[in-house]
Structures are given as C-alpha cells and as structure tokens.
Amino acid sequence: MSSPKLYIPGPVDISPATYAAMSGPNIGHRGKDFEELYASIQPNLRTIAGSSRNVYLSTSSAWGVMEGAIRNLVQKKVLNLCCGAFSDKWFSVAKSCGKEAEKIQVEWGEQIDPATVKAKLDEGGFDVVTLVHNETSTGVLNPLKEIAEIVKSYPEVLLVVDVVSSFSVVETSFDELGADVMLGGVQKALALPPGLTIFAVSEAALERAATTPDRGYYFDFCEFAKNDEKNNTPSTPAIALLYALKQKVDEIVEEGLQNRYARHAKLNEMVKAWGTKHGFENLAPEGYQSKSLVTFKNNLDIDVSGFVKAVREKHNFLINGGYGKIKGTTFRISNMGNETEASMTELLNALDEVIPDFLG
Numbered sequence: 265m266s267s268p269k270l271y272i273p274g275p276v277d278i279s280p281a282t283y284a285a286m287s288g289p290n291i292g293h294r295g296k297d298f299e300e301l302y303a304s305i306q307p308n309l310r311t312i313a314g315s316s317r318n319v320y321l322s323t324s325s326a327w328g329v330m331e332g333a334i335r336n337l338v339q340k341k342v343l344n345l346c347c348g349a350f351s352d353k354w355f356s357v358a359k360s361c362g363k364e365a366e367k368i369q370v371e372w373g374e375q376i377d378p379a380t381v382k383a384k385l386d387e388g389g390f391d392v393v394t395l396v397h398n399e400t401s402t403g404v405l406n407p408l409k410e411i412a413e414i415v416k417s418y419p420e421v422l423l424v425v426d427v428v429s430s431f432s433v434v435e436t437s438f439d440e441l442g443a444d445v446m447l448g449g450v451q452k453a454l455a456l457p458p459g460l461t462i463f464a465v466s467e468a469a470l471e472r473a474a475t476t477p478d479r480g481y482y483f484d485f486c487e488f489a490k491n492d493e494k495n496n497t498p499s500t501p502a503i504a505l506l507y508a509l510k511q512k513v514d515e516i517v518e519e520g521l522q523n524r525y526a527r528h529a530k531l532n533e534m535v536k537a538w539g540t541k542h543g544f545e546n547l548a549p550e551g552y553q554s555k556s557l558v559t560f561k562n563n564l565d566i567d568v569s570g571f572v573k574a575v576r577e578k579h580n581f582l583i584n585g586g587y588g589k590i591k592g593t594t595f596r597i598s599n600m601g602n603e604t605e606a607s608m609t610e611l612l613n614a615l616d617e618v619i620p621d622f623l624g
C-alpha cells in the first residue's frame with residue numbers, strides 16, 4: 265500500500281516546496297554560509313513567534329527542549345499543569361530529571377483553570393510552571409493568556425509553554441505573553457519533517473540557567489544563547505531541516521499570520537461540523553477547543569480501529585484512533601499544516617462514505 269495522506273495530529277504531510285528546499289547543499293556549520301542561513305531564518309521566525317529575541321534551533325524533537333527546560337530552570341520545584349498525554353508526561357519527565365515536582369491534574373478533556381494555578385502558586389516554593397498550550401491528545405486549547413498573566417505576578421516563577429501543536433495556528437506571542445520559554449516542534453503545525461525544535465528563551469530564564477548546576481551540554485540554554493550571538497548552534501544542526509524551516513517561515517509570512525489563523529479556524533470548523541452531522545461529541549469543552557485538530561468522543565460506540573483502517577484501505581487517508589489511555593474511546597482528525605478547504609473536503613467526503621458501515 266502506498267503511504268497514506270496524513271490527517272493525524274502530527275507528523276503531517278510535507279509540501280513539494282519544502283522537500284525542494286531541503287535539497288540545498290550541505291554546508292559547514294562553522295562557516296559564513298551557515299551563519300547567513302541561520303540569520304536569514306530569524307526575522308520571519310521571530311515575527312511568527314512574536315519574539316523580539318532570536319528563536320533558538322535545537323536538533324531534537326520537542327521533548328529534548330521540554331526536558332532541557334526542566335534541567336536548565338528548576339532549582340526549587342516545578343508545577344506541571346497536567347490535562348492529557350503530553351502535559352502529564354512532563355511531570356514524570358521532571359521527576360526523572362531528579363527535580364522536585366508537583367502537579368495540578370484535571371481529567372483528560374478538561375482545560376486548566378487559571379484560578380487553581382494561582383491557588384497552588386500561593387502555597388509557595390515553586391520556581392517553574394510548565395503548560396501545554398494545545399494538548400494534542402485531547403484537543404483542548406488551554407487559556408494561555410490568563411495563565412501567563414497569573415504566573416507573571418510571581419516574579420521568581422518562570423513559565424515554560426509548549427506550543428508544539430498551536431504554533432502558527434493561533435496567536436502565541438512570546439513577548440506579549442511574557443513567557444520565559446516557548447517551544448514548538450516542527451512536524452505538527454509547521455508541516456516539516458520531524459527532528460527540529462524552535463524555542464524562545466527570556467533573559468530571566470537565561471539568568472536562571474546560568475546558575476543551575478548539572479544542566480548538561482546538549483540542551484544547555486546558555487550554550488544556545490552564546491552560539492546564537494554568532495548566528496550559530498552549539499553542535500552540528502540538521503542543516504536540511506533549517507533549509508526547510510527557512511522555506512516555511514517565508515511562506516507563512518507571505519500567507520499572512522491572520523490569514524493563516526483564519527484558514528485553520530475555518531478548516532477546524534469543517535471538521536467539527538462533520539462530527540456534529542454524525543452525532544459525535546467534541547471531547548474538549550466549548551471555549552477550549554483546539555483549532556489544530558478535533559478529538560471526537562466515541563459516544564456512538566463505533567469500532568474506532570476498524571473505522572481508521574477502513575478509511576485507510578478505501579481512500580488512503582490516515583486519521584488517528586485516539587492517543588494513550590483514550591485510544592478507542594476517542595479519535596482525532598488534524599487540520600494542521602498545509603491543508604485547504606479542498607483537501608479537508610476530500611477527507612470529510614471519504615469519512616462520510618465509510619462511516620455508515622460503522623454506525624449501528
């Protein structure tokens with residue numbers, strides 16, 4: 265069977281323009297050509313990130329920087345805001361790094377309530393908060409602005425935000441949020457091959473990192489800052505992915521950020537409307553629903569894995585049958601990356617054709 269077109273919430277399909285960009289020449293990363301490539305990515309990447317500071321480039325998946333943020337910044341205790349597979353895991357990662365960690369845990373499918381964050385921080389002793397903006401497992405979009413505002417009112421507490429699946433889908437302005445670390449993988453909403461993570465770091469976070477022992481080398485934020493001053497990275501980066509990133513950030517700025525947000529909102533509405541038409545409920549509550557994907561509840565009790573398989577076999581489209589402990593009781597459809605009204609219509613028509621076989 266040929267590779268299916270991906271409508272899973274990452275990795276997503278890669279455009280021919282991105283593939284073409286990746287075939288650029290290999291270059292020595294300590295030379296002028298590389299510095300020019302790195303510097304050429306920054307203006308548009310900073311615009312998309314809403315950052316007046318350069319955005320660092322880590323050759324790793326997002327978890328590298330998520331773990332790195334813990335190792336660089338936690339000296340006392342981290343508060344992990346947990347509402348799904350990725351945010352829950354951040355708590356266990358913090359503990360596996362030997363750090364003191366506490367969590368606020370809500371049910372999968374619920375959002376983090378800013379008031380509980382405030383109450384917890386009032387207990388004292390915390391110096392870092394981690395938040396997953398768009399919890400890709402549950403399709404919940406957390407109230408980032410409200411939570412950032414609260415964390416900001418505790419000067420010794422740094423806010424680390426994962427925007428892996430919301431970056432360039434909805435506005436996430438690093439400067440306006442006053443976040444301390446904002447990180448995004450590239451195989452989700454940026455529609456690049458996996459292997460690169462972009463991250464912005466505040467001055468306060470760099471000052472903290474400089475005094476944190478045992479932060480290692482590969483993800484040492486101070487090393488990233490020092491090398492960034494020379495338009496460079498601490499170790500040999502995935503140069504092909506940097507070419508891809510350059511192509512993508514230029515494309516996004518050309519599309520226009522507001523247009524891109526509007527496109528994703530529209531496509532997401534199409535997916536939601538498909539579910540409503542067939543009687544599937546959204547796992548995420550009204551007001552906190554992702555614009556990148558929809559996580560549907562399997563409230564009609566269909567054979568989810570059979571459905572996913574049939575969609576693939578009959579139409580060569582891949583959707584996702586639920587992540588982690590909600591596999592089978594939910595299913596997910598992504599509208600991230602390069603999707604258009606036409607490409608989403610094709611998928612939804614295919615789903616329309618297959619779904620009657622699975623409804624009682």
Ligand SMILES: *Cc1c(COP(=O)(O)O)cnc(C)c1O
Pocket residue numbers: 274325326327328350396398399400426427428429449452458
């Ligand atoms: C995919 C994802 C991650 C993990 O990314 P990796 O690239 O597998 O390290 C983290 N957070 C969120 C919200 C994600 O969707």
